[in-house]
Amino acid sequence: xxxxxxxxxxxxxxxxxxxxxxxxxxxxxxxxxxxxxxxxxxxxxxxxxxxxxxxxxxxxxxxxxxxxxxxxxxxxxxxxxxxxxxxxxxxxxxxxxxxxxxxxxxxxxxxxxxxxxxxxxxxxxxxxxxxxxxxxxxxxxxxxxxxxxxxxxxxxxxxxxxxxxxxxxxxxxxxxxxxxxxxxxxxxxxxxxxxxxxxxxxxxxxxxxxxxxxxxxxxxxxxxxxxxxxxxxxxxxxxxxxxxxxxxxxxxxxxxxxxxxxxxxxx
Numbered sequence: 091x092x093x094x095x096x097x098x099x100x101x102x103x104x105x106x107x108x109x110x111x112x113x114x115x116x117x118x119x120x121x122x123x124x125x126x127x128x129x130x131x132x133x134x135x136x137x138x139x140x141x142x143x144x145x146x147x148x149x150x151x152x153x154x155x156x157x158x159x160x161x162x163x164x165x166x167x168x169x170x171x172x173x174x175x176x177x178x179x180x181x182x183x184x185x186x187x188x189x190x191x192x193x194x195x196x197x198x199x200x201x202x203x204x205x206x207x208x209x210x211x212x213x214x215x216x217x218x219x220x221x222x223x224x225x226x227x228x229x230x231x232x233x234x235x236x237x238x239x240x241x242x243x244x245x246x247x248x249x250x251x252x253x254x255x256x257x258x259x260x261x262x263x264x265x266x267x268x269x270x271x272x273x274x275x276x277x278x279x280x281x282x283x284x285x286x287x288x289x290x291x292x293x294x295x296x297x298x299x300x301x302x303x304x305x306x307x308x309x310x311x312x313x314x315x316x317x318x319x320x321x322x323x324x325x326x327x328x329x330x331x332x333x334x335x336x337x338x339x340x341x342x343x344x345x346x347x348x349x350x351x352x353x354x355x356x357x
Contacts, residue, residue, distance in 0.1 A: 094118055096148045097125050103141050104128040126212050127201035134196065134223035137216060145215050149245040153213070156181050158247050161290045161329050168347045171320060172313075173331045175292070176340045179206065180213040183247035184290040184331060186240070188278050190297065191253040193232040195222050195239060205300050206335075210251060214244045218251065236273030240281045248292070250285060252278045256297030263304060268311055271297055275315040283325060292331035295339055309342050313350070 091099070101114055101124060108128065115121050159175065160183045166174040179187050189210045192198070197211035197219050211218050221241045226233070233239065238254040254274040257267040274296050282288045293312065297303035309332075316330055334340045 091144060091147070093148060093151065094121070096144050097121050099144055100141060100148070101125050101128060103137060104132055107135060107137070108132060123202060129212060129216060130197075130201045130203070130208060131199055132216065132219075134220050136220070142215070142217065146245055149213065149215055153181070153245065153247065158183050161292075161331060164331065168350070171328065171330055172316070172347075173329055174334070174340070174343050174347070175331050176334050176337070178209075178335070179292060179294055179333045180209055180246055182292050182331070182333065184292045184329070185248065185285070185288045186250040186252050186282055186291045187243070187246070187248040187333075188238075188291065188293045188296065189251050189253045190294055190299065190301070191233070191255055193235070193255050195226050195233045195253055195255070197222065206294050210246070214246050214251065217242075217244045222253065236270040236277060238274065238277035238281045240284060250288065252281050252291070254278050254296060256301050257303065259297070259302040259304075263307065267303075268307070271303060271308060271311050272315045275312055276319055279316070279319050279323075279325065279327070282327065286326065289326060290329040290331070291327060292333045294333050295335075298339070305339060305342050306346075309339075309346050313343075313346055 108131065115124060158181050159177060164173045164175045168174065190206050192207065198205050198208035200208065218241060225239050233255045235255045235257050238252050240250055240252045243249050243251050254277055256274050257270040259267065275293065282291050295305065295308060298305050298308045312332065320327065332343055334343060
């Protein structure tokens with residue numbers, strides 16, 4: 091099935107599920123955006139086997155069009171285990187990537203939203219929302235800030251996704267919110283220990299986007315927490331990647347690592 095037919099098929103099934111009767115656009119890019127929007131708004135539900143087969147083929151074909159970065163190809167290194175990489179985390183081939191989730195842990199329901207939660211769920215496929223739903227249904231309450239859960243990666247290059255809920259900043263950052271952010275990083279590292287063969291993990295900049303945590307302070311907390319964890323606790327990790335998406339974030343981390351090199355005794 092070619093891509094246009096695949097997108098048409100997937101839209102039609104999601105239209106039926108969501109009881110929609112909106113006209114489907116003719117132009118492919120608009121049609122593809124409509125499919126992503128429908129995936130974003132669709133509640134956890136078991137779809138047909140054919141839906142998942144066609145969706146997986148489409149997402150795999152789209153992934154093959156992109157440049158996939160393997161962890162061994164990252165050349166910005168700080169010590170033996172810490173790497174820094176700027177790019178789209180959904181194209182990073184590591185054992186696990188970290189998703190900055192909301193407390194429902196079901197992904198972003200806003201169509202085409204630019205948050206990392208939306209990007210990861212859109213690239214992974216509908217199975218990810220369903221697996222998150224099973225976890226949350228079993229738990230019986232919203233995920234607490236600073237905690238984490240691990241799922242499969244499905245159609246991502248990463249084998250697993252670790253979902254964590256960062257603090258939301260509406261005013262001045264409090265000491266408790268700093269502790270919560272540190273807890274996100276430690277909880278993700280603890281979740282990684284659940285999978286024996288999980289050796290590489292990539293962190294996004296938790297809470298610095300939609301949740302408005304100041305970038306510089308968030309980076310300081312992230313790096314200090316990870317370095318302390320790797321030094322003091324048993325783990326199987328061989329590489330930890332700090333993934334950034336903007337040039338501003340890249341410079342924040344580069345400056346921080348330069349500072350660490352000059353003042354190692356403080357970290």
